[in-house]
Amino acid sequence: SQTIHQWPATLVQPVGSPLSLECTVEGTSNPNLYWYRQAAGRGLQLLFYSVGIGQISSEVPQNLSASRPQDRQFILSSKKLLLSDSGFYLCAWITSGNTIYFGEGSWLTVV
């Protein structure tokens, strides 16, 4: 079966520290992968998407970057976190049936 996982689930990081969130998909190949951010009580903001290894599209200018080192792995990173980077981060993928499925989410608090 096809599943998506992301980790860590929760993290508290000081301002200026680095960030790495990982996402992996199982049971499929060459998926379209996405990173969304959701501020408290707000909607979804698309940050990055990738249609293949090494192919990253950025939707908004920000302090974050993404990489896709393997077909089913998608990583969200930052070299120096800002307070405004706090939020709930969701990894997602789109199936061949044009349906999007999400990972469990990662809570990031920058202090």
Added chain:
Amino acid sequence: AQTVTQSQPEMSVQEAETVTLSCTYDTSESNYYLFWYKQPPSRQMILVIRQEAYKQQNATENRFSVNFQKAAKSFSLKISDSQLGDTAMYFCAFIVNYGQNFVFGPGTRLSVLP
């Protein structure tokens, strides 16, 4: 530009009653897919229901059904026999066929009251 509008930021309904959440969208494409996603307090995004735009028949999933009006670009969600577990944020979304990106609405926060 492709957009999704959910005009009701918050709604409430009594347990066992029926509630309808509104959604309108804008696209120039004729072939697309529409969705409702539920985000309970756990924050996990859960697919509720899916509608293919080329199908005239409204989708149903147990207590959840949609009223799809293609000409009006309207896609409302009806929840029958509301349960406390239906308390969540609900997002309307669509993707065009062969599209790469979903377009999400801002969400409607639904509270089911005992």
